[in-house]
Amino acid sequence: MDGKRISLWPPVIAMIAFLLVWQGAVFVFGPETWLLPGPVDVAREAAVIWPRLWEHTAATIKLTVLGFAAGVITGIAVAAILSLFARLRAGMYPLLIMSQNVPVIVLGPLLVMWFGFGLFPKVLLITLICFFPVTVAMLTGLSNSDPRLMNYMQMIGAGRWEIFRRLELPGAIPYLFSGIKIAAAYSVTGAVVAEWLGGTSRGISYFIQLSSKGFMTARVFAGVCIIITLSMLLFAIVTLIERRFIRWRPREGKEDDR
Numbered sequence: 097m098d099g100k101r102i103s104l105w106p107p108v109i110a111m112i113a114f115l116l117v118w119q120g121a122v123f124v125f126g127p128e129t130w131l132l133p134g135p136v137d138v139a140r141e142a143a144v145i146w147p148r149l150w151e152h153t154a155a156t157i158k159l160t161v162l163g164f165a166a167g168v169i170t171g172i173a174v175a176a177i178l179s180l181f182a183r184l185r186a187g188m189y190p191l192l193i194m195s196q197n198v199p200v201i202v203l204g205p206l207l208v209m210w211f212g213f214g215l216f217p218k219v220l221l222i223t224l225i226c227f228f229p230v231t232v233a234m235l236t237g238l239s240n241s242d243p244r245l246m247n248y249m250q251m252i253g254a255g256r257w258e259i260f261r262r263l264e265l266p267g268a269i270p271y272l273f274s275g276i277k278i279a280a281a282y283s284v285t286g287a288v289v290a291e292w293l294g295g296t297s298r299g300i301s302y303f304i305q306l307s308s309k310g311f312m313t314a315r316v317f318a319g320v321c322i323i324i325t326l327s328m329l330l331f332a333i334v335t336l337i338e339r340r341f342i343r344w345r346p347r348e349g350k351e352d353d354r
Contacts, residue, residue: 133314138321141314148303153322155298156287159215160326163222163290164283168276170223171230178231179238180260196228200286204293218290225286226279233275237268273338280334284327 115135122134129137142149174192178185203224207217241264249259291301300319307315 130311130313133317137314138317142318145315149318149322152298152300152303155296156284156291156300157326159218159290159299160222160283160287160330163219163286164226164279164330166219166223167226167279167283168230171227171275171279172234172272174227175231175234175238179235179264180256192228192231195224200225200289204289208293213294218293221290222283222286225282229278229282230272230275233278234268234272237271238264240271241267270342273334273342277331277334280330281327283330284323288323
């Protein structure tokens with residue numbers, strides 16, 4: 097426990113130092129609030145409009161969770177299929193890489209043209225952003241099974257599905273969580289981009305657009321802080337689940353947790 101607390105101090109101190117420097121620069125140079133508000137101004141404005149800000153935040157959280165969950169499920173399914181069918185993997189893997197070369201700014205309007213301004217194209221956009229790191233990470237894990245155990249299972253007559261279920265899949269779990277953490281970091285940004293496509297009157301992206309048009313910079317910064325907080329929180333949740341789920345995996349710097 098003491099090690100965990102010590103490891104938390106460096107980022108906390110760095111964040112506090114950044115906020116102090118920011119506030120000090122605003123105090124010394126005195127820019128207009130609409131140009132560069134200080135952290136105190138941002139916090140005060142967020143507190144004043146918190147009910148409205150929370151309404152937009154809740155909408156973004158809902159969209160993020162839906163897209164993130166769909167992306168993780170899709171990534172796991174695609175990785176499993178490509179691992180079980182080697183020839184299919186050889187043909188589809190280059191297409192997976194090509195799918196990530198299409199800029200989101202181009203893909204988003206296409207989804208709106210095809211599916212309208214409803215919830216589905218927004219969730220689909222987040223899914224397309226999140227599934228790729230999950231797929232690649234899990235495929236890497238599935239391809240790195242212990243060769244000695246693989247030979248043993250083949251010697252005793254285990255079938256392809258049996259090898260996948262009993263050897264490859266359990267060994268790929270740590271790799272899978274690495275991909276999920278990357279997807280978690282991308283998901284909130286994906287939700288913001290999806291909201292930017294239009295067709296919604298709620299969400300952090302919508303809130304930031306309205307605030308920027310009114311030169312309410314403190315509100316824009318408040319929205320940005322919400323986006324950063326949501327990304328870090330989702331990443332932390334996935335990390336916590338990983339530590340609870342993979343109990344057999346040794347932690348760095350410790351040989352025994354007990």
